[in-house]
Amino acid sequence: AQSVTQPDIHITVSEGASLELRCNYSYGATPYLFWYVQSPGQGLQLLLKYFSGDTLVQGIKGFEAEFKRSQSSFNLRKPSVHWSDAAEYFCAVVPVYNQGGKLIFGQGTELSVKP
């Protein structure tokens, strides 16, 4: 079945430590790939997106993500986490056949940051 999976429901990292959030997808053709962040009481904000080209994508707030076709993954990374990064992170895809562009989301990963 077509799906987007975020294996980690909750991750805790120390401030200043590196971060990697996992995302795997299951689609016949590589979909368009996105990471969104949702801070408490806020709407979703786009961190970065991958449509084609360079498989390492830079986003806002110091985040990057790497597309790996062989692993059907699009993991989000940040070298040094700040306390303000505590939030919920959603991986999302748009299947290439979908003309309307509706997003299909993973379940989300909640990030906590220890001082």
Added chain:
Amino acid sequence: GAGVSQSPSNKVTEKGKDVELRCDPISGHTALYWYRQRLGQGLEFLIYFQGNSAPDKSGLPSDRFSAERTGESVSTLTIQRTQQEDSAVYLCASSLKPGLAGGNTQYFGPGTRLTVL
């Protein structure tokens, strides 16, 4: 306004009542999307509008849910005879046009938190 706005921000209703949720997209955005986020779950697509038409309503969970858009602007999501399982955050997003041509991006509003008692 500068971004997508939604009203009300919070709505508490009794089971069986009807509710209306409003979305004001970014001016000039022709595409508008509704999503639902139930507690502890990811977002589920409900419906999207291109202009005032809804080419994809596939995510509406039942015939109690309906939505309309007027003037290629504001949209209203209506839930009739609300049930407790309708409790969720309802998010609206808009984009300049549908699809992903030209790197099109969806911008999200802050959501309406609906609680059905």
